[in-house]
Amino acid sequence: KAYPSASKLLLLSTCSGGGLLVYSDSSPSRRTLTADGQEIKKKKVVVLGSGWSGYSFLSHFNNPNYDVQVVSPRNFFLFTPLLPSVTNGTVEARSIVEPIRGLMRKKGFEYTEAECVKIDPSNKKIHCKSKDSTSLKGTTEFDMDYDILVIAVGAKPNTFNTPGVEEHAHFLKEADDALKIRRSVINCFERASLPDLTEEERKKIIHFVVVGGGPTGVEFSAELHDFLVEDVAKIYPKVQEFTRITLLEAGDHILNMFDKRITAFAEEKFQRDGIDLKTKSMVVGVTADEISTKERGSGEVVSEPYGMVVWSTGIGSRPVIKDFMHQIGQGQRRVLATDEWLRVEGCDSVYALGDTATINQRRVMEDIAAIFGKADKGETGTLNKKEFKGVVKDICQRYPQVELYLKKKKLRNIANLLKSANGDNTELSIETFKQALSEVDTQMKNLPATAQVASQQGKYLAKCFNKMEKCEKKPEGPLRFRGEGRHRFQPFRYRHFGSFAPLGGEQTAAELPGDWVSIGHSSQWLWYSVYASKLVSWRTRSLVVSDWVRRFIFGRDSSSI
Template sequence: LLAYSDSSPLKRVLVTDATHSDGQQIRKKKVVVLGSGWSGYSFLNYLNNPNYDVQVVSPRNFFLFTPLLPSVTNGTVEARSIVEPIRGLMRKKGFEYKEAECVKIDASNKKIHCRSKDGSSLKGTTEFDMDYDILVIAVGAKPNTFNTPGVEEHAHFLKEADDALKIRKSVIDCFERASLPDLNEEERKKILHFVVVGGGPTGVEFSAELHDFLVEDVAKIYPKVQEFTRITLLEAGDHILNMFDKRITAFAEEKFQRDGIDLKTGSMVVGVTADEISTKERETGKIVSEPYGMVVWSTGIGSRPVIRDFMQQIGQGQRRVLATDEWLRVEGCDSVYALGDTATINQRRVMEDIAEIFSKADKGKTGTLNKKEFNGVVKDICQRYPQVELYLKKKKLRNIANLLKSANGEDTEVDIENFKQALSEVDSQMKNLPPTAQVASQQGKYLAKCFNRMEKCEEKPEGPLRFRGEGRHRFQPFRYRHFGSFAPLGGEQTAAELPGDWVSIGHSTQWLWYSVYASKLVSWRTRMLVVSDWARRFVFGRDSSS
């Protein structure tokens, strides 16, 4: 309902390819996109508007298919198979790409400051400034260490392709090291103690992949040291996979137990040194230190420094994550959009707008809503406030009318008090979208579609409240559609939680997982590479060179 007013950034950037009467070309609006990950790539892929001059800045010149990254750590899938170079897309679309990192956003001057990567063969960096008319921030997030001492220095992260390759090399190095002569049992045990911190989907999947590698390959390749290996999974909360259905959590915990993965819940890591990892046990408050060979840190994500600095500039310094409205416009700043893991949508509450909604719906200004008036706004309310739909689903009601009926008996007119009461609980259903590829890619697609229709945005100003039928063109707020989530658990078993409370666990789900991910891969080239990696693994086992 809060749609675009005349002063909306979308309206102001409206451009046409028009030429002046003297034949001079009007400058195209410059859209600068930061990032080539799930949200950025999806945005670029769906953007088809010749009226923009599109410039992409990202420190990596490829898109990375992150769901298969854990499989790279043990060589099930090759890193090359899950990256898609972005130069191809750039050429096809006529966009320009610069391999650099944005290190500063200067929102008041509409400029960004960039720095090239310090490559291994090219020493030193190059710095440059770029200006923009519209900025699309899709830089993702960074691993969150919660400032735990020693993590940055001693632990591995699993976020980028390089990370997965480093982990893979490091695992194999541990086995080679432990196989050297003149080590005592204690030392071999230390070197072969693999610690995973964080029981979210990534930590769990990595533990499972590592376990598969130990059981299926290491046993054959390093038979002498196999008995010394141990995997510990540390989780600060009570359960692993706590964002999943309880049945999945229980299945995963049992499976890990059977597999011999040492799962320690309620233990929070307080420090990592070169040789030891220390945890505080929640129940006893005791601090325990254990020697390790390798630590992988996977406890969630935090904002990148460049985003923190930007938030400070635009008055969002107090927030944890950059906030946008439902159209993905950064709050407190013009012409800047943010999507994916970088930002969260600051969803509006129905209760904040309830008086406005009511008076807008009350066409006859009678102070009550009759059935017709009411029906005129139902669709818009559901569209504008996704929590209404979630609430109805939860209450198993078909539409808002039923909600009102339950508050107010049959078909009588409702006054504002009834109206308020009926909707009083819907805001309790608001929750932030998860930081997933699914959300990021849908947001990229959504924003590209808005940009594609920018010119069609009508001239007529839209008030703060807008209902169906007032003007032909308008941008709907972003709506997320959840297609389900997977949690691969190793041993060719996967758990899936699909829409409609459908939980499925086991070997057949693993095949569903294979086919879903093969189909989600962005190109036929990567699809073929991944499928042949899987086949190669089935036939020959994993490669163990580091």
Template sequence: MQKIRKFIVDPNPDSSQNGKEEFVVDYDYLVIAMGGRPNTFNTPGVVENCNFLKEVEDAQQIRQSVINSFEKASLPTLSDEERKRILHFVIVGGGPTGVEFAAELHDFVNEDLVKLYPAAKDFVKITLLEASDHILNMFDKRITDFAESKFQRDGIDMKLGSMVVKVSDKEISTKVRGNSGEITTIPYGMVVWSTGIGTHPVIRDFMQKIGQSNRRALATDEWLRVEGCGSIYALGDCATINQRKVMEDIAAIFKKADKDNSGTLTVKEFREVIKDICERYPQLELYLKSKKMHDIADLLKMG
């Protein structure tokens, strides 16, 4: 039996230890599923002034903030310039989450809110900031092109190659790549920060103890066991599967398939182990599908 070193709990907020007590818990198996936290890249002002897309409470707060912006912009004492600022919604991050949120916000504003606040329609603006040259750059170029064309038709302003360097309570400062490092400030009413996930401090401390300090998430094998820790498992955003490579185990695969120890493999022998191979190495099955191959026999014909 192993021990996890410390748990910090808050059983009694009025205790003499400021509500924190430390105790040791014995375990046979430990499962770590703490998720991640928004990655701010230590950008000044992000934590204080931005909304995140991580918890249910975040979604509730964003929805209320959007409605509050329309309510505030409807006050008769405001100037048009101030209305434009209040109704300027900025999304930082052109990945799947940021792009989907920008699209959903556009629909929410144009299908619901402008009907309730018709005078505010001409002041609404949605801007998406992305540090790279394209949004959704981790996907096929056709998907990227389609999304960018759709946003252009919908009037969503995409500022590509723009890296956020600071966020204040009313302005967001960006630096455009290839523009001599010139800083541009953008007035806003609400900012949603969606630039990926970071590592919880407790996970980072644990990774240092087990020799994984150079990684962004806990490395596990294909069975979700943390590498170097036989009885500790991890899953979710706090972990990543260190997928084994076929070539690293090719000798063992060959030996298992060569049942008659002839030193060569027939198609029949290879077929008998292909199911096990595809289960252990899912990338092989994906490769076969990408090449429009029905089974391993088609792969062997390529040789």
């Protein structure tokens, strides 16, 4: 039987002037009674975020000896892979969200709808703000204590401080963003259909610019194109001819994290579809009417009028995480660094999952060198080919990032790299291997953050907590590679199940394990089945499938509500 500790006294003070309500939940732990009446002190686990990593952690967490408290500004889980489909009405926003209250009730967890604005690791406290509440006439702020903190707050869109982006561009990160885009697209067509406009004005209003040629930017462009071809042509026949989609990418190619065959196919398809693809084109500013780009080849700055801009160029740390990083001496880093057990470096009782964190690559590199050193038997300083393969396999198992990189580069490229660095010698020196791996290191930093990684991390950490007592009683787990002592759990290992890039027109590119690439209509059916199966409940699954069927039969809804 669980009962709250006496220290849980919530209302501390009310500031009358600003209408600010401040309270404190200072109950780090509750107690529970065993069958023989003994008291066990429960540790309090505070989870920040209800996204991919947080939801996965919560749904796999199953240890009654912890008190779990969730803090997140949104009381639902959002299935982000289908967010681009919401922007044109292929799928409804409500079909891809799962309220988390149901999970909280089932698991006996507590939920507070609020945003964590400060983490105080030295006092094991977080400071939170709830959304503006009209009934309370202000903002509610409160502190909450924790014994263990799980940070799963994701990331925010990165504008690279480009002037005008925050003010004039749309982002595609949250359900609200997708709904705003949907309304904005329809509004553009309604405005372009007004009488007495010149051709130039109509062209400007329905010029859609997408910035960023990553998977999200590409998928959104494809969805928008489908909408224009399949629905707009019928609904707005008079203005359809003035429509234009421009996709801007600063690099040489779009989808550069995918296999080259996929990139080439996507670029050709977009050209065939009439999507204006501009690579080597970096956005330097956005105003209310124009978007300016600097062309990498010529250095020329070009400005173009637009009707709507969608910004999708990657992610950056949230302010609360930046502040936390400064406090714990990680201020110089781009993302929060954890060890391979997902513990934030330098903070033993804080874990970080998903887009908000990355496994510290420097340590990874040292561990890799240690694996190599171990395999080297210490005598010759060289490895033969068979030993080299064994070492690579070992590294791949421990480090998902390296595995992804090696797969992308097709392992033999690395072998060739090593071979050429080492002349004709089939034996590889430690130094050569380290050199080659420093290239791997550079590449690893650029790996995209995905839902796959986030959900696997959530599941991994929950499983660690589930067997915490057993492992504490029997701590003879595997030896940590570096550093002193033993660690109770295996390090986190990522399994890559492949990636999809929907390209529109019922065609999808799929890159699956084993370097298997498939592009076309058959992959689209694979995409439908995988995503339907990955939805987190039968409710959302049935809603999404019925949305797809509705779209096939009746087309998309073009109202701007």
